[in-house]
Amino acid sequence: MALKIPIPGRKKESAPEPGDGAANGNGASPNGTNGDGPTRAEKVAKAKQATVHHGTAAAKNTTDWLDERVNGTGIYTAMLSRKVPKGTNWFYTLGSSVMFIFSMQAITGVFLAMYYTPSATEAYSSISHITNEVFLGEFVRGLHKWGASLMIILIFLHMARTFFFGAYKYPRELNWVIGVVLIVLTMVMGLTGYLLPFDQRSFWATIVANNITASGPVLGPYLADFLRAGPDFSATTLSRFYALHMLVVPGLIGGLIAAHLFLVVKLGTTAPPWVKAPRPKGSRPSELVPAGVPMVDATEMNLNGHSGNGHVEVSENGASLPTAETDGAAEGPPSEGEAS
């Protein structure tokens, strides 16, 4: 009946052999399941459960419904219930703190944008309107203003934790690089946001920052012209900084935070340097048997599945170990002749 269209890779699924469906009854299944989903018996059992505890079962059904489609439990487990190494401590909360501050900046920023006017002639008065007249305006603006400094402080503490715990090492180098880009973007946020109140301080600070940009050879003058949208601070400069501050850079930061978190979830976190990483038994250098010392736990090694004969022989005569790893240890204690 159906036309057989060969689709690479999906041949078996989409084009069943004639008679396949009839043989296992899949094709005749009334609810159209292909055998991957819950069977009819399971659904009946689930429905029976639902009649017993109505409320909780309904919630469970909703969770199941979502889980089947987006694997919410899996995401929750990976993000918040994943295993962390022994020794994980308060220092490991610095990254989350930065993310919390970023969210706070985003939320307060969105609401500040409801009252702010990015125009050189009206910016200052709209800010003073927010601060002095709008209900809780001083508080919301204060959160945004002080949160900015706090975010920079927390970022550098987070970076210091990563550095001193050696968490930037293989395989997490890429996450370090992403983190550095995030620091630079956060500083761009600081620079562009500083202008927005448009008082004397923010105006002159921006002038100086622009002039520092311009003093870079060859490209500097053009970059400064780009930032100012012209040879001098002009009507477009403020709206340009505003657009960078509230649209461009936050979008980049959000995307990079997602990548940062993805790598944290994928690679896991590192143990603090003072926690020794667990090693499989027998791989520790101290556990390798030096020549001349009778092997104490040969039986345990036998239990671990090593071939018994060879080890027993070694433990009996102990004169020579054939493996490469123990060659160094086979030299025995340093003699006095070597030391002099």
Next chain:
Amino acid sequence: MTRRKAFVVGSAALGGLAGAAVVLPVVGFAIAPVLTRGEERWEAVGTEDDFDRETYRTVVFTETPGIGEAGKTTAYVRRGSAEIEGEDPNGYVAISTRCAHLGCPVRFVQAAGNFICPCHGGVYDFIGERIGGPPVRPLDRFQTRIRNGFVELGPRYSVTNQLKPVRPRDPGEFTGGIWEYLYPPRPTVFPPPN
């Protein structure tokens, strides 16, 4: 090339074309101000009798229109002096208050006869040449002309250490010599006067 690969390449090309159709105009839109020059502005700052040769008079005028007070700038103006080499006694000298270090506003201190910057201690002498502090060149100037008995100020220009006019720079940029190439010309600014 297989049929499949042809479709992959074709759809990537179409997608790229559609993306470029959006991104290129937007990028051009954003960088256009780097490539365009505004209108030349001249503004009268006083009559010929307002200025003398011995000292400066402070004038405030609009350098950038449309942004209110923020677009105004201050200049120190005096008549040209025959005693100063290279100055036209019939012309005018208009010195910008924008410090050549990082752009803070300098002030002419009458008692010292110097321009002094409050930010990082840059000091310039009576004709705007650097005599101390971190600035990298003399103070900028504005072009001057006389129209109907009024002294008018025009576009800004920078000067070398020998006070030779060159195209305007931002503060912090050297002038003259190799620096004319390390800080290449920008399309946004006006050429210097002859």
